[in-house]
Amino acid sequence: MSDPTFQEIASLFPGTWDRNYVAAKLRTDPLYTALAEQLQNSPLPLLDLGCGLGLLGFFLRSRGIEVPIHGLDYDERKIKSAHLASESSASTGLTFSQHDARTGLPDHLGNVSILDILQFFTPAEQDTLLTLSAARVAPGAKLIIRSGLRDDSLRFRITVAGDLLAKAMFWMKAAPIHYPGADDFHRILSPFGHVEITTLWGRTPFNNHLIVLQRPDRA
Numbered sequence: 014m015s016d017p018t019f020q021e022i023a024s025l026f027p028g029t030w031d032r033n034y035v036a037a038k039l040r041t042d043p044l045y046t047a048l049a050e051q052l053q054n055s056p057l058p059l060l061d062l063g064c065g066l067g068l069l070g071f072f073l074r075s076r077g078i079e080v081p082i083h084g085l086d087y088d089e090r091k092i093k094s095a096h097l098a099s100e101s102s103a104s105t106g107l108t109f110s111q112h113d114a115r116t117g118l119p120d121h122l123g124n125v126s127i128l129d130i131l132q133f134f135t136p137a138e139q140d141t142l143l144t145l146s147a148a149r150v151a152p153g154a155k156l157i158i159r160s161g162l163r164d165d166s167l168r169f170r171i172t173v174a175g176d177l178l179a180k181a182m183f184w185m186k187a188a189p190i191h192y193p194g195a196d197d198f199h200r201i202l203s204p205f206g207h208v209e210i211t212t213l214w215g216r217t218p219f220n221n222h223l224i225v226l227q228r229p230d231r232a
């Protein structure tokens with residue numbers, strides 16, 4: 014049976030399209046539950062890069078995670094929708110800004126999330142975004158990424174097709190450019206701490222993985 018909080022979160026959004034999308038996304042994608050598990054014991058603020066409609070923030074609130082959450086996305090329509098949903102909700106401490114992550118990142122010290130956006134960046138832009146993000150992770154905190162991983166699997170080919178379809182349907186402003194491989198995450202993030210990569214497929218056909226950088230506690 015579907016969790017009633019999924020429908021509650023969906024009902025915060027203004028249009029039928031967003032409401033249906035949010036309800037279906039929360040029901041079928043294991044992403045947000047995985048993030049709640051990763052973040053449940055941290056008292057630190059979260060910076061959510063490429064936040065879309067801000068689903069992660071609303072979901073974390075429904076799971077009792079009350080830290081300040083700031084979401085950034087370059088899509089003005091999605092940020093407006095996230096603002097409207099926030100105004101309709103009883104939650105506090107959820108803020109959203111329109112911002113292109115290719116132009117740099119705001120000051121932050123806490124946890125950072127990058128969910129399903131790296132494929133819209135060139136390899137050099139991915140390198141820069143991951144490095145800037147890791148530098149904003151506090152001692153003992155995490156950079157949590159979800160990404161399709163480039164490999165020779167059927168799942169990877171389905172992932173690419175799904176992103177191309179999202180662009181064709183105008184849900185995404187951009188088509189995918191480049192998918193990172195597991196080796197890229199180890200190369201870029203290992204200097205900052207411990208990197209762990211696990212599958213996050215759920216019932217989806219996509220080649221999604223969770224990549225977690227855990228920074229060591231301050232000595």
Ligand SMILES: C[S@@+](CC[C@H](N)C(=O)[O-])C[C@H]1O[C@@H](n2cnc3c(N)ncnc32)[C@H](O)[C@@H]1O
Nearest residue numbers: 063064065086087088113114115128129130133
């Ligand atoms: C597949 S959606 C994921 C949304 C959200 N992270 C989630 O998982 O619910 C990818 C998001 O990345 C955003 N995005 C892509 N390129 C971006 C950029 N350069 N700066 C900021 N946001 C970007 C898109 O507008 C879109 O909302």
